[in-house]
Amino acid sequence: xxxxxxxxxxxxxxxxxxxxxxxxxxxxxxxxxxxxxxxxxxxxxxxxxxxxxxxxxxxxxxxxxxxxxxxxxxxxxxxxxxxxxxxxxxxxxxxxxxxxxxxxxxxxxxxxxxxxxxxxxxxxxxxxxxxxxxxxxxxxxxxxxxxxxxxxxxxxxxxxxxxxxxxxxxxxxxxxxxxxxxxxxxxxxxxxxxxxxxxxxxxxxxxxxxxxxxxxxxxxxxxxxxxxxxxxxxxxxxxxxxxxxxxxxxxxxxxxxxxxxxxxxxxxxxxxxxxxxxxxxxxxxxxxxxxxxxxxxxxxxxxxxxxxxxxxxxxxxxxxxxxxxxxxxxxxxxxxxxxxxxxxxxxxxxxxxxxxxxxxxxxxxxxxxxxxxxxxxxxxxxxxxxxxxxxxxxxxxxxxxxxxxxxxxxxxxxxxxxxxxxxxxxxxxxxxxxxxxxxxxxxxxxxxxxxxxxxxxxxxxxxxxxxxxxxxxxxxxxxxxxxxxxxxxxxxxxxxxxxxxxxxxxxxxxxxxxxxxxxxxxx
Numbered sequence: 001x002x003x004x005x006x007x008x009x010x011x012x013x014x015x016x017x018x019x020x021x022x023x024x025x026x027x028x029x030x031x032x033x034x035x036x037x038x039x040x041x042x043x044x045x046x047x048x049x050x051x052x053x054x055x056x057x058x059x060x061x062x063x064x065x066x067x068x069x070x071x072x073x074x075x076x077x078x079x080x081x082x083x084x085x086x087x088x089x090x091x092x093x094x095x096x097x098x099x100x101x102x103x104x105x106x107x108x109x110x111x112x113x114x115x116x117x118x119x120x121x122x123x124x125x126x127x128x129x130x131x132x133x134x135x136x137x138x139x140x141x142x143x144x145x146x147x148x149x150x151x152x153x154x155x156x157x158x159x160x161x162x163x164x165x166x167x168x169x170x171x172x173x174x175x176x177x178x179x180x181x182x183x184x185x186x187x188x189x190x191x192x193x194x195x196x197x198x199x200x201x202x203x204x205x206x207x208x209x210x211x212x213x214x215x216x217x218x219x220x221x222x223x224x225x226x227x228x229x230x231x232x233x234x235x236x237x238x239x240x241x242x243x244x245x246x247x248x249x250x251x252x253x254x255x256x257x258x259x260x261x262x263x264x265x266x267x268x269x270x271x272x273x274x275x276x277x278x279x280x281x282x283x284x285x286x287x288x289x290x291x292x293x294x295x296x297x298x299x300x301x302x303x304x305x306x307x308x309x310x311x312x313x314x315x316x317x318x319x320x321x322x323x324x325x326x327x328x329x330x331x332x333x334x335x336x337x338x339x340x341x342x343x344x345x346x347x348x349x350x351x352x353x354x355x356x357x358x359x360x361x362x363x364x365x366x367x368x369x370x371x372x373x374x375x376x377x378x379x380x381x382x383x384x385x386x387x388x389x390x391x392x393x394x395x396x397x398x399x400x401x402x403x404x405x406x407x408x409x410x411x412x413x414x415x416x417x418x419x420x421x422x423x424x425x426x427x428x429x430x431x432x433x434x435x436x437x438x439x440x441x442x443x444x445x446x447x448x449x450x451x452x453x454x455x456x457x458x459x460x461x462x463x464x465x466x467x468x469x470x471x472x473x474x475x476x477x478x479x480x481x482x483x484x485x486x487x488x489x490x491x492x493x494x495x496x497x498x499x500x501x502x503x504x505x506x507x508x509x510x511x512x513x514x515x516x517x518x519x520x521x522x523x
Contacts, residue, residue: 004064005052006078009045009088010135013038013095017127021120028119032103035123039096042130046092053085055501060140060214068144074211077141082502083354084137086495087281090361091137091274093484095130099123101369101477102266106163122163125155129270136278142286143211146201149242149278150194156275157187159267160259175262182258189255193245200238204290207231216290217509229293236294240287240302246279249339250309253332260328261381265372268324272331272368273361280338280357284350284506288342292510295343302343307436309336314443318450322381323371326451327364330407333440334360340437341422345512349425350503355418355495359406359488363415366481367403370396373474374455377467383451388460393469397456399478404452406485408444414488428515 016038023031053061060079068076080088106122132152139145161183164175201211207227208216219225227235245252256276260268288295313333320326334356341353374389374396375381390397402413409419419441427434470478488495507513 005045005049006062006064006080006138009042009049009092010131010138012042012045012131013127013134014131016042017124017131020127021124023120025118025120028107031120031123032099035127036096036099038127039092039099039130042134043092043096046089046134049080050085050089050498053080053082053498055082055498059502059505063140068141072143073205073209074143075141076144077212077214078135078138079140079214080138081285081505082498082500083281083284083506084502086354086358086499087277088134088137090277090358091130091133094269094273094361094365095126097365097369097477097481098126098266098270100473101269101372102126102264103473105264105266122159125159126266126270128155129159129275133274133278137281140213141211142201142204142213142290145282145286146194146197149197149246149282150191152275152278153187153190153194156271157183159270160186160263163264163267164262178258179262182255182262185255186259189245189252193242193252196238197242200235203231203235203238207235213285213289232291233294233297236287236291236298239291240283240298243279243282243287244305244339246282247276247335247339248279248332249305249335250312250332251305253309253313256332257325257328260331261322261325265324265368265375268328268372269365269368272328273365276331276335277357277361280335280342280353283339283342284354288506289509295510296345296512299343299345303340303430303433306336306340306343307433309333310340310437310440311336311443314440314447317447318443320447321383323375323383323451323455324368324381326383326447327368327371327407330444330447331360331364333444334364334407337419337422337437337440340426340433344422344426344429344433345507345510346425346429346514347500347503347507348421348428348514350506351496351499352418352421352423352425354499354503355492356415356422358495359414359418359485362481362484362488363403363406363413366478366485367400367407369481370400370403370470370478373470373478374400378463383454386455386461386464387458388456388464389467390456391460392464392467395469395475396467399470399482400456401452402482402485403478404448406489408448409441412486412489414485414492416489417492 020031020035059081063079066076068074106119132148136148164179248256310333313329317326317329338353338356341349406413406415409415423434
């Protein structure tokens with residue numbers, strides 16, 4: 001029996017979470033180092049998965065299949081495709097940076113024991129989220145995916161509600177109330193989507209007689225599964241609604257700014273760079289693969305929602321006074337680009353959407369974590385409280401600038417490649433949608449450059465003069481992410497050669513071909 005590599009990659013952070021939570025209360029530093037070592041070991045295993053994946057091989061590789069709940073036909077089935085392996089690698093890559101950036105975020109506040117926050121629990125919850133997200137990217141049983149999709153809400157709820165941002169402008173009571181509100185809103189929105197998805201999961205089993213993706217695909221191929229059009233559309237809507245909440249897509253997005261604003265900066269990165277990717281990934285894996293005809297039927301409406309997300313998110317980012325909420329609304333705009341690329345139903349669009357998931361994760365992590373270091377120094381999230389930072393902390397300002405330029409998809413940085421592919425794929429199929437989407441590019445340049453100008457340039461404001469530059473631990477977080485943005489910006493081949501074959505499988509599922517360019521014959 002071959003070594004269960006996918007199970008091991010997900011089990012390691014889960015076991016590490018239990019071990020970290022069990023560290024004695026007085027050994028906070030030991031708990032931090034244990035969590036960091038576990039996350040680095042998980043990254044090594046993820047690297048092995050990435051190295052062993054063969055882009056030209058079977059659609060799902062490193063597969064595992066075991067009976068789980070026999071009476072209901074539920075199996076523990078795992079398998080990774082090109083899209084899943086890219087997002088698995090992203091998750092394993094970002095978690096060590098999240099842990100390093102949050103090194104002191106759960107430390108006791110001074111000596112007041114009544115305000116002590118469990119450091120061990122903070123890092124254990126992060127590792128548990130990592131385990132569930134990794135499993136969700138490799139689960140090929142629909143019911144197993146659903147369990148993971150819902151279960152990851154529990155540790156995220158406690159991370160948002162129990163470990164809030166210390167740079168809150170209000171009183172402690174007001175901060176606690178807002179943090180509680182953000183956590184409950186996050187939970188209720190995602191639970192509502194999950195409950196609707198559960199009904200669709202049950203309906204799929206009634207129709208298909210199986211939860212296995214491979215069995216359902218085989219039944220479709222040999223004609224033994226003939227799903228009525230109305231049934232397929234209703235099931236599609238059940239799945240898509242849950243994924244649109246998780247993504248998030250307008251108008252189901254309102255939980256994200258609250259959650260990212262009230263959470264600690266590393267947890268905000270965990271939300272938008274890791275957990276939310278499960279929603280857009282699931283649109284590719286489940287919506288398009290299980291319900292191809294319904295996906296094409298819903299495409300016009302989904303494209304409109306994606307365009308609204310792009311423009312609406314960017315417009316609200318322009319008007320924000322809070323740094324973290326600005327980045328949250330920018331992420332809503334970026335998720336609109338991802339959904340646009342998926343439902344443009346072109347190979348360029350879907351390849352771009354997958355790359356966008358990876359590159360957005362890296363660029364948002366870089367920008368948000370450096371912004372977190374800035375906020376920790378000043379003790380405020382308000383843009384108006386900053387000015388002249390580049391004169392006293394040039395390295396901090398420089399890394400912040402590169403993260404911001406990546407967010408606006410500057411050529412030469414990784415997000416440019418993915419955004420360009422999304423727009424090319426959209427223009428070739430839906431020219432009007434492509435034109436409207438370019439508005440988001442212009443607005444992105446506006447909110448990023450204005451943010452940098454107001455915080456980093458100009459005269460040094462009061463409270464900024466003694467601000468220290470990035471320290472060794474913070475450089476260990478920022479510099480590798482910046483280097484990766486530059487590397488993937490000039491050499492995206494390691495990702496494209498893995499993603500493209502998986503996209504071709506998805507295009508075959510929906511029976512779509514790329515539009516051929518119209519070339520006028522020479523006279």
